[in-house]
Amino acid sequence: MKKILVSLLLITVLMVPTAVMAQQMNGEPADPSLSKNLNANKVVATVNGEKITSQQLAKQAKVNQILQQVSQVDQQLAQILASSEAGNSVLKKLQQAKLDSLIDNVLLEQAAEESDINLTQAEKDKIYQQQKSAILKKNQMDEKQFLSILKQQGYKNEAAYKKEFTNNPQIKINKLIEEKVLADIKVSEKELQQAYDKNKEALAQNGKDTSFKELKPRLKKMLKQQKQSKAINQYLAKLREDAKIEKNI
Helix, strand or coil, X not given: CHHHHHHHHCCCCCCCCCCCCCCCCCCCCCCHHHHHHHHHCCEEEEECCEEEEHHHHHHXXXXXXXXXXXXXXXXXXXXXXXXXXXXXXXXXXXXXXXHHHHHHHHHHHHHHHHCCCCCCHHHHHHHHHHHHHHHHHHCCXXXXXXXXXXXXXXXXXXXXXXXXXXXXXXXXXXXXHHHHHCCCCCCCHHHHHHHHHHHCCCCCECCECCCHHHHHHHHHHHHHHHHHHHHHHHHHHHHHHHCCEEECC
């Protein structure tokens, strides 16, 4: 249970949290083979010798949680996904995609450990306070509610949770990405003007053109995000190219 709140408080490179609490699923996985692999703790992949188990994959894929959410909207569709060959094919593709995400995270963690990246306690404290404030605001929680959730998650107090949070390797990964991958990304005035000219009609409001000056901040943010996403994907592609990766599913 403890890991749930940690992962939700921390804004990671590859996944952004959307809620404070996560619903746990009851019962066996929809795919019987997944249940078998989970019980055996089968190794589903190795990344430079580091193992990824079926248990880790099941936690990441959350097949049962997805099926439960689908069943709340359409029980028949959930049944088809759980029992048909086509449905299981979809779920297996989901597992493969989630496995790729796990592999990427392992590669990033390994790269962070091998780098000269370090964080001071002051930096960790600042990140913790920023993320805590963001979660309180997003979920309209006060300090008392936050502490109550920590206790429900099994933490003795906030200090115990903060210690676990600040030791999360994802913090170091984020700094690695910021310093080694994204630091030099910039958007030029020429690129902004070209984007404006190309999307001028689509960005018009109520049939009236919006000036370049008005749209510039929005365009800059959009282009920067696109460049950052491309840079991260290229960095991951290079890590994969240099790594020894074996998949067993």
